[in-house]
Amino acid sequence: MQVDGEMYAVAGPAVSPGPIHLIVEQFPAHLPEGLAVWRDGGRLRSTDWQIDLTRAAVYAPRLPGPSELQLAAPVLRAMRERLEIPEDLSRYWEPVRRAVAAGELTAARELLEGRGGGLTPTGDDVLAGILLVHAWRGDDPGELAEVAHAAATTNLSRSFLAWAARGQSLAPVHDLVDRAAAGDRFGFDRAAATVSAIGGSSGVALLWGIGLAATATGGGAAITRWRAGAGPPVRSRP
Template sequence: MTEHLAPVVVGEAVAAAHPDGAHGTVVGTFRHGCYVQVHGDMYAVAGPAVAPGPIHLIVEHAPARVPEGLAVWRDGGRLRSTEWQLDLAGAAVYRPRMPAATDLHLATTALKAMRHRLAVPEDLRNCWESVRRAVATDDLTAARELLEGRGGGLTPTGDDVLAGVLLVHAWRGDDPDGLLRVAAEAATTNLSRSFLAWAARGQSLAPVHDLVAHAAANDVTGFDQAVATVSAIGGSSGVALLWGIGLATTAAGTVRSWRAAAVPPARSSS
């Protein structure tokens, strides 16, 4: 029997129009759901224990576990498989608030200090100093080449760090085409490239955006909770993402850009 699941919130990748009959497959599974690829796009179909995000389709309860390779398709506003069916019409769309320049300026101290709570990812130790130097000099090409596809997990650890770096560069207003090119050129999985592409647009999971908002508001309790929430994502994905945000925040070019945007120029006395 096909299970009918009710969407709670969907990311913009899911909400985008697709041709009827677009086919795809389940490409991975995790505790609370699965990843599917349809018409070249990746979705995460998951229960409410998973935070909303740009490629996420959050449903009222975790879907039944399905095998990798299961066929899925879009059909008249529905996402279907032989195991479940979701009607996407009318579902709320996840559109997180993007940090403003003043938010980033106010959040800088907390985001930089956050690094001292994090262990360096074990599978990146051999290249970590090179990664630090690349991010510190805003050399995103070098950072991509060092991090792409490196490490374990459904999204390799290096890609998660790179996603955090891209987020910060997107939030500070860097050239979106250049950031999307970095994401597209990453030699990694389709799933990771999807997360990287949305990071290049400035979007991540809801608690990541909460993290910056709490830091900007000097809400220590809220910030600590957001750090804990993000750190608990995946085996190491959340910690790696936080490292990317922390490293990029510390980069001299980033801090300089935020200060320039946040502090109005002095008026001439003439």
């Protein structure tokens, strides 16, 4: 829902925290399409329910810095090599790869924006992963924000992209990078499985964007130990 220019995704406690997620103990019983919702002081209200925002903890994940991203990059590249190209983006994939490798984010946005299926289109999820990596490596925040806000897509997707441009995503995404940088294989495998299971294809597409941008970012750490086993249980698209 969009209220006073802010986007909220209201969800129950089973959903991972994220920058636009409003996690509630009990989900409102009545949320019909087009329901009027407004801010009333510290409350989010409709005609039938209200949510007290004053007791809500603000989501503020720790963002990886350039040095941590450098450590994580080889692991993220190895992860990417196990992913299948999203079917609904296959015809655009090679130009997307070239644009990301060259650091041409506007070109990547134009190729990806609004493409594919899902509540957040597949292309937008890939673009979000790309923006996250560029934010973590310290690229100009204003330029990243311009790429996100210019995306020709839904308000929901654009909101996710705007937060990605600030370096924020769902909690398991941050855990994924932290575990990769720390050399925690078990934790990385678990985080990769969690992210890949998000939505019908959103999580895998997000991993694709992170992997593509991490490849362009570089990083020279050895990855032999990550390839020794089966690797993270990343779910590919059918």
